[in-house]
Amino acid sequence: MDVAIIGGTGYGAVELLRFLQQHPYANVKKIISHSNSGTDFSDVYQHTVEVVELQMEEIDIDQLAQEVELVFFATPSNVSKHTIPALIDKGIKCIDLSGDFRLQSPEVYQQYYGEEIAPQPYIEKAVYGLCETYRENIQQADLLANPGCYPTATTLGILPVLERDLIDPQTILIDAKTGVSGAGRGLSLNVHFSEMNENFKAYKIGQHKHIPEIEQTLSSVANETIQVTFTPHIVPMTRGIMSTIYVDLKEHQSTEAFIDLYERFYQQDPFVRVRKNGVIPSTKEVWGSNYCDIGLYADERTGKLIIVSVIDNLVKGASGQAIQNMNIMQGWEETAGLHTLPIYP
Numbered sequence: 001m002d003v004a005i006i007g008g009t010g011y012g013a014v015e016l017l018r019f020l021q022q023h024p025y026a027n028v029k030k031i032i033s034h035s036n037s038g039t040d041f042s043d044v045y046q047h048t049v050e051v052v053e054l055q056m057e058e059i060d061i062d063q064l065a066q067e068v069e070l071v072f073f074a075t076p077s078n079v080s081k082h083t084i085p086a087l088i089d090k091g092i093k094c095i096d097l098s099g100d101f102r103l104q105s106p107e108v109y110q111q112y113y114g115e116e117i118a119p120q121p122y123i124e125k126a127v128y129g130l131c132e133t134y135r136e137n138i139q140q141a142d143l144l145a146n147p148g149c150y151p152t153a154t155t156l157g158i159l160p161v162l163e164r165d166l167i168d169p170q171t172i173l174i175d176a177k178t179g180v181s182g183a184g185r186g187l188s189l190n191v192h193f194s195e196m197n198e199n200f201k202a203y204k205i206g207q208h209k210h211i212p213e214i215e216q217t218l219s220s221v222a223n224e225t226i227q228v229t230f231t232p233h234i235v236p237m238t239r240g241i242m243s244t245i246y247v248d249l250k251e252h253q254s255t256e257a258f259i260d261l262y263e264r265f266y267q268q269d270p271f272v273r274v275r276k277n278g279v280i281p282s283t284k285e286v287w288g289s290n291y292c293d294i295g296l297y298a299d300e301r302t303g304k305l306i307i308v309s310v311i312d313n314l315v316k317g318a319s320g321q322a323i324q325n326m327n328i329m330q331g332w333e334e335t336a337g338l339h340t341l342p343i344y345p
């Protein structure tokens, strides 16, 4: 199947290409760039020379609709909402890596994204692509809202105990850390080497756009309104997210009992690895791969469960999950093109 990528020179796009160039059923036919049309992709990303032989192009909706069956949007927020409706109307499937179609509420979108939400019929049509939870809906999707990086790590960490009603859902505290590639390729003072090296920053406390996204999924699964405390941090590494989650247990059980529960919960999910014997995963153990690794500790003294969930923000947090979603939408094996061990060390 021929696909296109929009947002060609960004990190999400180059990570899509890394996996798609070895995908058995999908072929990248077009790369669209609004800043570098006419330039060879490998001139921007030299490491792809002699492997990716495509020249980037300007967007042309009619041509896209004639030449590809599916389009990945790896664009900043408030961009895809202007183009996706036209492609969907022409029968082209779209997978959006940005947040434009993730939230259901126009008011909440306006508050966190600072603009009007996409047209309502398309918001209603969009399926939230957390693969492990919404697989059946994803199979039917034409318009797929790929989850954010923090929400992916965090919701996968919480869902087993939330769904089994083992925690007080109003006590969820999330302490999350991300590498700098989460901010994309654009220049920003905040992530200059000298601002970031030997540094560790909390940011957007109480204001991050992933707060409503996490709350929307948890509330819909639990069938009650859930509010979370979420503090993101940026740390001096390139890739990786660690979400450390603290929840009050309704009843204490051993760490082993929770590991057993999580293993059963995710036994059909090829990309969630529940770590045994109390092992807590580190971000490097998923680096470059589509895995989400989860470690658990049930603290008998405080009655809390501590959940540590790690992903690579660019893979399971973005492009890898987008390909996993494409695989589900197309009825292909879920792991197609995504078989890879994390890179270590």
Ligand SMILES: NC(=O)C1=CN([C@@H]2O[C@H](COP(=O)(O)OP(=O)(O)OC[C@H]3O[C@@H](n4cnc5c(N)ncnc54)[C@H](OP(=O)(O)O)[C@@H]3O)[C@@H](O)[C@H]2O)C=CC1
Pocket: 006, 007, 008, 009, 010, 011, 012, 013, 032, 033, 034, 035, 036, 073, 074, 075, 076, 077, 079, 097, 098, 099, 147, 148, 149, 181, 182, 183, 184, 185, 186, 313, 314, 317, 318
């Ligand atoms: N980085 C990450 O870890 C994650 C990113 N995401 C989301 O995925 C999307 C892509 O992220 P990422 O690749 O990191 O971001 P980048 O900033 O690296 O790339 C985005 C690309 O979009 C294009 N672009 C920028 N502005 C516009 C515009 N106004 N109109 C059209 N195209 C534009 C540019 O490519 P060109 O000039 O070639 O068109 C740019 O390189 C974002 O929405 C991001 O929030 C989601 C999860 C994790």
Ligand SMILES: CC(=O)N[C@@H](CCC(=O)OP(=O)(O)O)C(=O)O
Pocket: 077, 097, 098, 099, 147, 148, 149, 178, 179, 180, 181, 182, 183, 209, 232, 234
């Ligand atoms: C370090 C850094 O700035 N990270 C970004 C990651 C968010 C992201 O990519 O999110 P969306 O997919 O929802 O756009 C941030 O915290 O805003």
